[in-house]
Amino acid sequence: MSSAKSATPADYDFLRTFVATQTGIELGPDRHYLVENRLLPLLEEFGFSSLHHLCLALQPSPQPPVLRERVIHALSTHETSFFRDPELFTALRSEIFPALLELHPSRPLSIWSAAASSGQEAYSLGILAAEMHLQPRPEITATDISAPVLAQAATGRYTLYELSRGLDNSALIQKYFTPVSGGAAIRRELLPPIHFAPLDLRHVPPSFPSFDLILCRNVLIYFDENTRARVVQHLIDHLLPGGFLVLGAAETIWQDLPCMSKVQSLLASYHQKQLT
Numbered sequence: 001m002s003s004a005k006s007a008t009p010a011d012y013d014f015l016r017t018f019v020a021t022q023t024g025i026e027l028g029p030d031r032h033y034l035v036e037n038r039l040l041p042l043l044e045e046f047g048f049s050s051l052h053h054l055c056l057a058l059q060p061s062p063q064p065p066v067l068r069e070r071v072i073h074a075l076s077t078h079e080t081s082f083f084r085d086p087e088l089f090t091a092l093r094s095e096i097f098p099a100l101l102e103l104h105p106s107r108p109l110s111i112w113s114a115a116a117s118s119g120q121e122a123y124s125l126g127i128l129a130a131e132m133h134l135q136p137r138p139e140i141t142a143t144d145i146s147a148p149v150l151a152q153a154a155t156g157r158y159t160l161y162e163l164s165r166g167l168d169n170s171a172l173i174q175k176y177f178t179p180v181s182g183g184a185a186i187r188r189e190l191l192p193p194i195h196f197a198p199l200d201l202r203h204v205p206p207s208f209p210s211f212d213l214i215l216c217r218n219v220l221i222y223f224d225e226n227t228r229a230r231v232v233q234h235l236i237d238h239l240l241p242g243g244f245l246v247l248g249a250a251e252t253i254w255q256d257l258p259c260m261s262k263v264q265s266l267l268a269s270y271h272q273k274q275l276t
């Protein structure tokens with residue numbers, strides 16, 4: 001039911017365009033209630049009497065940076081968990097890392113967790129590498145467009161609820177986390193180096209490094225077709241020959257790209273870049 005605080009259809013169109021321009025995320029035409037539910041809590045915090053006033057404040061360019069960031073954060077999906085899609089982590093252990101180690105037995109492997117959200121994927125990769133005793137230790141880069149999720153990721157602190165999602169193995173919690181008020185903090189000294197940085201996947205600079213393994217999961221589904229194609233091309237451009245690209249379970253490389261082969265194993269599906 002609409003109230004004096006609700007967004008008008010014109011405000012909703014404005015917010016859809018705003019989010020698409022800022023992040024590439026397409027909000028469907030039927031997400032009105034989701035948008036309202038997520039933005040209404042910001043009204044009191046920023047002193048607006050309605051969503052219409054919030055939209056007006058976003059209209060000058062550049063927008064007030066904190067408001068811009070909070071609106072983008074509120075309207076994006078940051079859902080993630082430790083060892084999300086466990087079969088994939090089994091495939092990393094038994095198929096992907098062994099293949100990469102055969103190609104590069106003596107140099108550190110480089111890994112990119114793209115659209116890393118609050119860091120659970122990057123830390124899961126770190127824990128897996130530590131459990132596998134990968135030597136030399138790989139180097140992990142984790143990026144996301146959202147500053148608030150990266151800030152949480154960098155602290156390495158998670159609530160008990162967040163830990164319970166994917167880390168039900170209490171031996172791993174005992175080994176890799178220290179208790180802190182309300183949850184636990186990851187013991188980064190036990191893991192390979194993990195570096196967190198902001199990055200919009202639509203604009204990856206050519207100077208950004210290339211990697212042996214890229215995980216970019218559960219973000220392409222939110223983009224339109226052109227943005228998806230552009231982001232996939234950036235990922236491939238930053239994948240080293242023989243390197244692996246892992247997308248989300250509902251995602252694939254939609255274009256036919258001769259430089260990439262699809263691997264469908266019993267555990268997971270992923271893509272490998274040709275060696276030459």
Ligand SMILES: C[S@@+](CC[C@H](N)C(=O)[O-])C[C@H]1O[C@@H](n2cnc3c(N)ncnc32)[C@H](O)[C@@H]1O
Nearest residue numbers: 023077079080115117145146200201217218219
């Ligand atoms: C659903 S989460 C996926 C997290 C993790 N990859 C996983 O699968 O568990 C999607 C993440 O994509 C990020 N994102 C959205 N648009 C982005 C963009 N244009 N560039 C980089 N990250 C983006 C969001 O901030 C969010 O943290």
